Each structure stands twice: as C-alpha cells, then as structure tokens.
Amino acid sequence: MDVVKYLQRAGYTTVQKSFYAKIAEWESWYIGNVRKFHRYRIYNGKSYVSCRRLGMGMAKKLSEDIADLLLNEKVQITIQDSSTHEFVTQVLNDNNFWVMGNDYQERKAYTGTVAYIPYLDAVRVSENGEIVDGGTVRINYVSAEDIYPLSWSNGYISECAFVFYKTVETKLYAQIQIHKLQNDQYVIENHVVECTNGAGREVPSEKWKDLKDFSGLSEWVETGASERQFVVDRLNIVNNYSKDNPMGIAIFANSIDILQGLDTIYDSYINEFVLGKKRIFVAPELLYTDPLGNPAFDPNDVTFYQLPEDTLKDGGKPITEIDMNLRADAHEKGINDNLNFLSVKCGFGQNHYRFDNGSVQTATQIISENSDMFRALKKHEIVLQSVLEELIRIIARLGQKMNIPTDPDSKMVIDFDDSIIEDKQAERSTDRTDMSMGILRHEEYRAKWYGETLEEARKNLPEQNQVIE
Known part of the structure; x- marks a missing residue:
C-alpha cells in the first residue's frame, strides 16, 4: 500500500516517499541480502552466470552492539512517587519492555527511527470519543517503515501517523492511526484499509465489527491531553539524506561503501579457499582396475580429476598436481583495515572489531580507554533518556484515567549501565x-x-x- 499517497489524498504532508526507499535499503543491509550486490551476474566470456556474494553481516552486528550498550537489563528507572513507580514498573513488565525495548533499539540502529505508543486496552469510549473507563495499559512498538510524521519543528514530531498491518481471513489490512492536535488537545483517528493485491480500499467503520482484529477499534478517540500519546526514538545522528527531515538514519547509513568493501573482500577470501583447493589431474590410462576389481584410485575422492583420452599420446604427464598458493594473509589485512574504518565511522572508535581465525572478534577491554565510543554512546543516551522520561509520563497519565493515583510530574532518575564503558x-x-x-x-x-x-x-x-x- 502507498501510505504516503493515501495521506496526501487525505490532506496531510509527510516525509518524501524516496526516504522510505532508503530505509528499505538499510534494512536489506541488515538482513544481508542487498539487491544487485549480494545477487549479481558476471560474464565469463561466453554467457552470464548468476552469482551470490558472501557477506559478513556487519550491519546486523553493529545494530546488535549499539542496542546492547544503550538499553539492557542493568538500566535502572527510579521514580520518586512510589505509587507511580510501582504502576509504571508493572506496565513495563507486562508489556515485556526490557526485551522488546532492546529489540527496538536494534531496529532503531538499522532503520534510524522507532516509536512507542502506549494506549488503554479494553476501554469504553463515548459517542463523542471521550474515554469513559479503561482496563489495561498496552504499548505498541513501531519501526521506521511504518512511521509517517505529519508535522514537526526542530526535529520534534508533534503529529504523526502509524501503520499496523494485520491479516484477517487471508486478506491483508492496514490500520492507519493518526495522532493530531485539535483545539490544543490530541485526538487519535483510526482508518482501516484493505491492502490485498494493492486494493487500497477503505473499509467503513460500521463494517469493522465484522473483522476480528478491528471489532473493538474506535474511529475517533479524544485523549483529553495537550501532550502527545506517542514517543519517537531515533539515533542522535544528523539526517544528511533529507533536509529538515525529523526521521533518524541508520548507524551505518554513511558507511555503505565500507560494508560493500568488507563483503567484497570476504567473498574473495572464501573463494580463495574454494578456488585454491588442491587437485590432481590423472590420465585415464592410470585409472585402471586390478584383476580383483579394486580401483587404483578411490572413485569417491574428489581430489582426482580424469583428463581427456589420449593425454599421454599428446605428450601429457600421467599425473599433474595443482596446488595454488592462498593469499589468506593479504585478505585478512584487507578485512581488518575495513573493519577499523567501519568501527570509526559508526562511533565505536578504533580496533573495536577484529577479523581473526575466520570470525569477527569484539574488543573486551574497558571501553573508557576509547574516548570516541564513550562520547558517541553518551550522545545517543541524551535522546534515549528524554524518550524514556516521556514514555513514563504518558503511562502515568493513562494510569490517572484508570483512577490510579499516579503523578506524571514526579521526579525520576534513569541510570544507564555504563559498567562496560567506565x-x-x-x-x-x-x-x-x-x-x-x-x-x-x-x-x-x-x-x-x-x-x-x-x-x-x-x-x-x-x-x-x-x-x-
């Protein structure tokens, strides 16, 4: 479904469609299967041969490592008001936040942006969209490809659309959820669009009850708050792909050339062993069988290769050994040089990664010695801290709607675990x-x-x- 076109028809302005193509490209590097790079064709002088380039998966490794550094099980959140602390902690645990949070930090690393949307589940809403009472606080997690900013200023997204895809009875539907300001208060507007075979047909709200996953969905919800009910989280890296774009970029967005170089060298490194495999070419006259039926050479041994007939008549040698020299050391140096370039470009400093004995090793020394990495991590924590604080305040406000004595303005302390850094x-x-x-x-x-x-x-x-x- 073309969400950008749908929003434009509805009168909304969002990020350029070309930027979502860039997000798809970053995701393909994360998966390790980039079109026209990992799958390609080469001409051998007679015809084109389809090839697959082997890769090291360093985009995935970078994303994993920054996620583990930013949000792990040792991060502590302390809220001064005990009732609020207890309620927020329970909500985060019920929504598996410490697992999903780390998961979405990794998604943030390769897409540039993620969002967290707390909401009240099993609530009763009046005809004018006001919440009558609520049941449980849930959190929706969204990654960049399904986030569409509608209005923003200085990087702060004040209005946004989110897309959730669901399959109902073999048909694919998109729930488009729009958070917008109206009369200085936020309202949430829901739309359901059929996407099967690119239909793009909007389903009227009166028919939602016939669709299992949308039967309890409200068309319009008034939050009654002037603060947004969603949080956008991004890496603290300037978006140099699109001017004034509030979305973030992947941690490796400006290192694609280095990733290409790494996979090219690694593919050559593996091919060095495949092509350099020892072979013995044997004249057919020597591949005889003795009177007892025993072959002179094991027919299952792939080291031996039978030469054409009459090889000896043409002056050929009966046995020719081919044992090519491997350039493993030169390849390892090339891989390590590029790993160092990648590490520096992505904020991990020098010598964070090293290719040794056929695999990538990660530095284990105290990273405080690496000032580049220390500064980069602290820079990302600036954004993440404000994100966690806003998420907690939204949950506390939803708690008030459930008549729980929470204080959204209570002081809080977020202690990031820096034990691996300092x-x-x-x-x-x-x-x-x-x-x-x-x-x-x-x-x-x-x-x-x-x-x-x-x-x-x-x-x-x-x-x-x-x-x-």
Missing part, C-alpha cells in the same frame, strides 16, 4: 575518598550509586548521617 570500581573508590574529605555529600553518593533521587537518598541515609535541612 571502570566502576575505580570511580566508586574515588567518590568514597571525596566523601570522606567532605567534597561529596553522603546523599549525593547514595543517589548516584543506588539509583535514587536526592530526596530518597536523604531519607535512606543511616541515622548518624541524616542531613538536617
């Missing part, structure tokens, strides 16, 4: 020294190392260390 023990020891010297206060130390707010840290200090205001 020497935590050395830093903690330094902080203890500063605390004993009076440079660092006890509650500041506790807030930093126990993931608490300053107010919580003051309350949790041992009695002899209580701070008197």
Whole structure:
C-alpha cells in the first residue's frame, strides 16, 4: 500500500516517499541480502552466470552492539512517587519492555527511527470519543517503515501517523492511526484499509465489527491531553539524506561503501579457499582396475580429476598436481583495515572489531580507554533518556484515567549501565575518598550509586548521617 499517497489524498504532508526507499535499503543491509550486490551476474566470456556474494553481516552486528550498550537489563528507572513507580514498573513488565525495548533499539540502529505508543486496552469510549473507563495499559512498538510524521519543528514530531498491518481471513489490512492536535488537545483517528493485491480500499467503520482484529477499534478517540500519546526514538545522528527531515538514519547509513568493501573482500577470501583447493589431474590410462576389481584410485575422492583420452599420446604427464598458493594473509589485512574504518565511522572508535581465525572478534577491554565510543554512546543516551522520561509520563497519565493515583510530574532518575564503558570500581573508590574529605555529600553518593533521587537518598541515609535541612 502507498501510505504516503493515501495521506496526501487525505490532506496531510509527510516525509518524501524516496526516504522510505532508503530505509528499505538499510534494512536489506541488515538482513544481508542487498539487491544487485549480494545477487549479481558476471560474464565469463561466453554467457552470464548468476552469482551470490558472501557477506559478513556487519550491519546486523553493529545494530546488535549499539542496542546492547544503550538499553539492557542493568538500566535502572527510579521514580520518586512510589505509587507511580510501582504502576509504571508493572506496565513495563507486562508489556515485556526490557526485551522488546532492546529489540527496538536494534531496529532503531538499522532503520534510524522507532516509536512507542502506549494506549488503554479494553476501554469504553463515548459517542463523542471521550474515554469513559479503561482496563489495561498496552504499548505498541513501531519501526521506521511504518512511521509517517505529519508535522514537526526542530526535529520534534508533534503529529504523526502509524501503520499496523494485520491479516484477517487471508486478506491483508492496514490500520492507519493518526495522532493530531485539535483545539490544543490530541485526538487519535483510526482508518482501516484493505491492502490485498494493492486494493487500497477503505473499509467503513460500521463494517469493522465484522473483522476480528478491528471489532473493538474506535474511529475517533479524544485523549483529553495537550501532550502527545506517542514517543519517537531515533539515533542522535544528523539526517544528511533529507533536509529538515525529523526521521533518524541508520548507524551505518554513511558507511555503505565500507560494508560493500568488507563483503567484497570476504567473498574473495572464501573463494580463495574454494578456488585454491588442491587437485590432481590423472590420465585415464592410470585409472585402471586390478584383476580383483579394486580401483587404483578411490572413485569417491574428489581430489582426482580424469583428463581427456589420449593425454599421454599428446605428450601429457600421467599425473599433474595443482596446488595454488592462498593469499589468506593479504585478505585478512584487507578485512581488518575495513573493519577499523567501519568501527570509526559508526562511533565505536578504533580496533573495536577484529577479523581473526575466520570470525569477527569484539574488543573486551574497558571501553573508557576509547574516548570516541564513550562520547558517541553518551550522545545517543541524551535522546534515549528524554524518550524514556516521556514514555513514563504518558503511562502515568493513562494510569490517572484508570483512577490510579499516579503523578506524571514526579521526579525520576534513569541510570544507564555504563559498567562496560567506565571502570566502576575505580570511580566508586574515588567518590568514597571525596566523601570522606567532605567534597561529596553522603546523599549525593547514595543517589548516584543506588539509583535514587536526592530526596530518597536523604531519607535512606543511616541515622548518624541524616542531613538536617
């Protein structure tokens, strides 16, 4: 379905269609099957031969690594208001956020953008679109190919359309969900379009009840809030493909040439062993069988190759050995040089990856020595922290609609796990020294190392260390 054209017909302006082709290209590198590169044809002097270029899958590896660094199981979220903390934690766990969150950090790395859309499931909505009561907070996860910004300013997307594809009774449908501002409040508008065979036919809302997956869908929902009910997450990299485009770009978007070089060298490296396989050419006269029926050469041994008849009459040798020299060392150097280029270009610094013994190894030393990677990760965390904070506040607001005493404005602390980047023990020891010297206060130390707010840290200090205001 051409979503861009659909939105334009509905009077909305969105990102250029060509940018979604770019997202598809990045995804093909992530999958490791790029059209006209991994599948290609070569002319052998007589005809074209179809070939498949082997690849190292480094786009996938890059995406995995940045996702594991940004959002893992050691990230701690602490909300000062205990009721809000308990409710938000339960919602995140119920929606498998720590698994799906890491999954979508990886998707963010190869598509550039993802979105999280909390909503109330099993709610009753009045005829004018107001929520009467709600049941459960759910989270929809969306990646870049299904995100269509409608209005934005300074990179902040204020209105957006999201697409969810579902198959009902062998027919493919697209649910187009539009979040827009109306009278300074957000409303959510839903459309269902049949996509089978590119139909593009909109299904009237009165017929949704006949479609299993859309039977409880509301055509119009008023959120009653001036804040958006979706969060857009992207890598903190400038989009140099499209001016004023609020969407992000893949972590390897500006390293496609290096990925091509890596796969070209790796394919040649493997072919070096295939083409350099030892072979022995034998004249047919030597492939005899003795009187007992035993062959002179094992017929199942592929090392031997029978030469044409009369080879010996034409002055040929009875046995010719072909043992080509392998250029493995030269190939390994070429792969390692390109891995280093890729690592630097994608923010991991030098020597993060190394090709050794036929596989890619990742550096295991404390990455604080690598200032490039430290700065790049902290740069991405700036965006991710604001994303997590907004997601938590949306969940807290939805909790209020369920009559749960939550506080969307409660202070919170998000502690990203930097133990693989910084020497935590050395830093903690330094902080203890500063605390004993009076440079660092006890509650500041506790807030930093126990993931608490300053107010919580003051309350949790041992009695002899209580701070008197």
